[in-house]
Amino acid sequence: MLLINIGLLTPTQVLITTRHGIRTSLFKMPNAPAPWICYLHHYFNFESNTTTTPKTSMKLNFDVKNLLPGTCFLGNLADQGFEQHRHLNTIWTELYPQFFQNKSYTPKTVRTTNKSRTRMSLCGQLRETSYASVSTYDLDSSVIPDACPADKRYWYSIQNGYDFENARLKEIQTKTNWNVWWDTFSDDFRSRAAMNAAFPDTLTQDDIDLANNMMDKYWCYMYQKNPNKDHQLLYSKMAIGAYCQDLIDLLNNKTQFHILSGHDTVVAPLAGVLVQDWACSQPDFASFIVLEVTDNMVKIRYRHSGDGQGEYVKQLACGEFECTVDQMKAQLKKYVMTVEERKVRCETEF
The missing domain is CATH 1.10.287 (Helix Hairpins)
Known part of the structure; x- marks a missing residue:
């Protein structure tokens, strides 16, 4: 993938999509030899079977029976993963001080899926525990439901x-x-x-x-x-079609700042439909894709792996490093699928 860094911008809109940080395995290998070591979850307030929005700390759906050997749970955000997202905060503060240093973001501009690892990642990314309890917004728009x-x-x-x-x-x-x-x-x-x-x-x-x-x-x-x-297009629509509409709405509304703390299943298909010469592999932990809008032009900053600030990439919307907002919206529109349409497609054959 051809990458180039074309300088620091002062965009008027910054729309960020991230993958959660390093976590434990989602599955328990039989007779695995070594313990998994986690301390991070002790700092958060986990409560089973609740959707309570806490005032000062996180209360998350967390199955305490999913123990791994050691001190971790299945899918537990690792201490290293939390630090990855604290480092993202440093990156955002350096790149976008107009939003981060002035704390001008509001709860409506940040969202997560309903997994503990994404909420804890967001908490690290914003360095504010009060934002850990932000509403998960329209959960169905950024993830395919499990029952599909x-x-x-x-x-x-x-x-x-x-x-x-x-x-x-x-x-x-x-x-x-x-x-x-x-x-x-x-x-x-x-x-x-x-x-x-x-x-x-x-x-x-x-x-x-x-x-x-x-x-x-x-x-x-x-x-x-x-x-x-045809199958690839349909599946891409199912994966991110509703989120593509969210991004179009954010662009139309000139929303200044947005973060979705999500999964590789959001970052990968989004990069696949927006980034020319995409790496075409699973994005690493704490990967991200950012739409930066300045003077009606959009640039994409993408980090597939590593720990840097990402690089500007050529876009499928126009074949250049900069596309117009209208070109970006037209590219996103190709993949729009409503949550209701996805429910129907979930029951059909590929």
Whole structure:
């Protein structure tokens, strides 16, 4: 992907979409050898089965039965992940002091999904515990609901339709006594590596690298390189169509400042439809994509991996580093799908 940094702007609108920080695995590997170490969740007020909005701290839906070996939970934002988002605060303060140093943002301009890891990430990103309890806004607009059969059918059509080295997969399944696909292996491996948790002795570095490479290949087929372009377009609409409409509305309303603390399943498809020469792989923890608007022109600052400020990238909307707001809105409009339309599509075949 061609990247270039073309200088610091003083935009009038900044619309930020982030992935949560480093977290534990979403799945428990059987007979995994090493403990997962977390301290961060002790600083937050977790309360099971509640949607209460607290006055001074976070109360989140959190299943305390999902214990991992050690001091963490499944999907627990790690201390390292929280620090990643505190560093994002430093980046935003340097790049956009008109919004961050003056504290001119309001609760209506920041939102999260309903996962503890995204809310805790937002808390670190804003360095204000009072904003941790901000409304999750229209949750359905930025994530495909869990109960969406078409979502799973699209995944399986890719898993079963292309070469994902099934023989090697079976070898790793045997080594770990874990009968899962590459996505689950890679989720665990990337989380372990980021948190410096030990791997099973039966695994080689080649095994780990292969799982991550297969996952990147899978993500690339999901959002950009699927030969079936009709299916890819439909799935992109399902993934971010409602959020694309949110971004159009934010542009139309000239909203000065916006953050969505979300997931790779938001950052990846958004980058896939906006960024020319996208990396076409799973975005790292704390990746982000920013729309910067100045004088009716839009630039995209994108960080796929690493810990820097991101780079300006060429846009699919016009093929240049700068596009007009109208060109950006036209590009987003190609992928708009309402929440109601998505509910219908969830029940259809791919």
